[in-house]
Amino acid sequence: MATLQKTLAKQIPGLRDELKALAKKVGDKKISDVTVAQAYGGMRGIKGMICDTSVVYPDKGLIVRGIPIMELRDRIPEEIFYLLCTGNLPTKAETKALSDELAKRSKVPKYVWDVLEAMPKDSHPMAMLDTAILVMQKESEFVKEYNKGMSKPDYWKPTLEDALNLLAKLPGIAAGVYRLRFKKGKRIAYKKDLDWGANYARMLGITDKTGVFTKLIRLYLTLHCDHEGGNVSANTCHTVGSALSDSYYAVSAGLNGLAGPLHGLANQECLAWVLETMKIFKGAPSKEQIRDYAWKTLNSGKVIPGYGHAVLRVTDPRFSAFLAFGKEYMPESPVFKTVANVYDVVPEVLKEHGKAKNPWPNVDAGSGSLLYHFGLKEFPYYTVLFSVSRAMGMLSQLVLNRALGTPITRPKSVSTEWVKANIK
Numbered sequence: 001m002a003t004l005q006k007t008l009a010k011q012i013p014g015l016r017d018e019l020k021a022l023a024k025k026v027g028d029k030k031i032s033d034v035t036v037a038q039a040y041g042g043m044r045g046i047k048g049m050i051c052d053t054s055v056v057y058p059d060k061g062l063i064v065r066g067i068p069i070m071e072l073r074d075r076i077p078e079e080i081f082y083l084l085c086t087g088n089l090p091t092k093a094e095t096k097a098l099s100d101e102l103a104k105r106s107k108v109p110k111y112v113w114d115v116l117e118a119m120p121k122d123s124h125p126m127a128m129l130d131t132a133i134l135v136m137q138k139e140s141e142f143v144k145e146y147n148k149g150m151s152k153p154d155y156w157k158p159t160l161e162d163a164l165n166l167l168a169k170l171p172g173i174a175a176g177v178y179r180l181r182f183k184k185g186k187r188i189a190y191k192k193d194l195d196w197g198a199n200y201a202r203m204l205g206i207t208d209k210t211g212v213f214t215k216l217i218r219l220y221l222t223l224h225c226d227h228e229g230g231n232v233s234a235n236t237c238h239t240v241g242s243a244l245s246d247s248y249y250a251v252s253a254g255l256n257g258l259a260g261p262l263h264g265l266a267n268q269e270c271l272a273w274v275l276e277t278m279k280i281f282k283g284a285p286s287k288e289q290i291r292d293y294a295w296k297t298l299n300s301g302k303v304i305p306g307y308g309h310a311v312l313r314v315t316d317p318r319f320s321a322f323l324a325f326g327k328e329y330m331p332e333s334p335v336f337k338t339v340a341n342v343y344d345v346v347p348e349v350l351k352e353h354g355k356a357k358n359p360w361p362n363v364d365a366g367s368g369s370l371l372y373h374f375g376l377k378e379f380p381y382y383t384v385l386f387s388v389s390r391a392m393g394m395l396s397q398l399v400l401n402r403a404l405g406t407p408i409t410r411p412k413s414v415s416t417e418w419v420k421a422n423i424k
């Protein structure tokens with residue numbers, strides 16, 4: 001892609017020099033100590049990797065290349081991908097060039113549909129999406145160039161090609177998964193004069209006379225784009241990619257992690273939880289009823305989906321952005337109202353419960369209610385929407401890691417016997 005390729009080609013030598021100088025100057029300084037509890041506890045809080053696309057602060061939430069996510073709410077996904085890759089927002093012309101480039105690469109190979117159509121009819125939409133990505137691995141430009149003997153400083157170039165090819169096809173594949181899995185009829189073709197997000201909204205086939213659904217999908221794609229490097233999907237994608245596995249392998253692997261209920265699948269679980277309360281209480285429950293149901297959930301040993309976070313210690317600004325959207329466009333929707341009432345009640349319940357370090361909602365607590373309002377009610381599909389967006393973060397991280405020659409990931413593990421013998 002001419003513009004993005006050129007911008008990166010200009011930046012990368014400087015980034016390499018900066019990294020080399022930094023490693024020389026402070027390479028032997030410590031950035032983290034590791035306790036036994038952290039080693040047993042999912043490596044929580046250990047600073048052990050670098051990610052420059054975004055940072056998550058416990059008290060502020062997601063900052064993409066220095067810009068708080070709330071300030072990026074009205075940007076379209078192409079602008080976000082450009083920002084993730086280069087650190088700068090694109091001009092109008094650069095944005096248009098990227099939209100056009102994605103449109104040019106958007107055709108999904110027929111064999112992808114053959115494979116998806118052969119899958120069991122009750123496959124999870126995430127299994128379908130990840131299979132579709134994996135089956136396209138044979139298209140990898142990185143593999144072709146690597147097999148020709150490409151030199152290391154050039155690795156990022158075919159990685160960017162793979163990133164653009166994959167990103168371009170994801171809305172079509174994801175919308176196709178929706179229409180196939182939930183029997184919505186024929187697939188809808190990519191329209192070359194629309195942007196990437198608008199295309200996704202259109203290809204899902206949801207009626208959108210007012211354009212608000214398209215606005216929601218663009219917002220959804222922008223808000224979920226990236227969440228620094230240590231979360232399950234980013235970290236998995238990074239680790240797989242660090243073995244020089246190509247972007248199809250790496251992104252598919254990362255998204256398999258996003259498909260877990262403690263990670264991206266929480267948006268499906270969260271709407272299911274909200275709908276369950278509405279079913280039990282026959283309509284939008286009162287705050288007292290929500291409180292009772294939250295306690296029932298906790299007392300049965302389950303988590304309240306959409307609440308808590310490994311890093312955040314405040315309300316996730318991405319949740320606030322969805323809440324504001326709901327208040328503007330669907331304040332009377334019973335499902336949305338229930339989500340807003342859950343927000344008034346659950347943090348207090350979790351504080352009283354005393355286990356979760358963060359009682360506040362994360363990104364997954366509200367997004368489903370907005371999709372539901374527009375008739376996108378098949379909540380097992382919600383993590384696919386999340387995935388299309390998160391692919392931008394994972395792919396930009398892969399491109400940068402290839403550009404900087406990040407080595408293969410290989411932390412050291414120790415055994416419980418080692419801990420017993422060595423830690424007094």
Ligand code: HAX
Nearest residue numbers: 262263264266303304305306307308309310355356357362
């Ligand atoms: N409901 C009930 N209990 C919770 C809880 C919640 N929402 N959040 C945390 N806890 C519990 C944990 O299960 C843990 O209990 P145990 O000691 O019995 O194991 C305890 O509180 C301490 O956990 P923590 O340190 O606060 O949280 P972690 O960093 O271990 O985990 C999670 C973070 C997001 C996985 C966790 O908060 C959770 O399970 N939340 C619900 C699921 C969810 O919303 N996931 C999506 C997170 C955002 C995301 O990645 N989106 O993709």
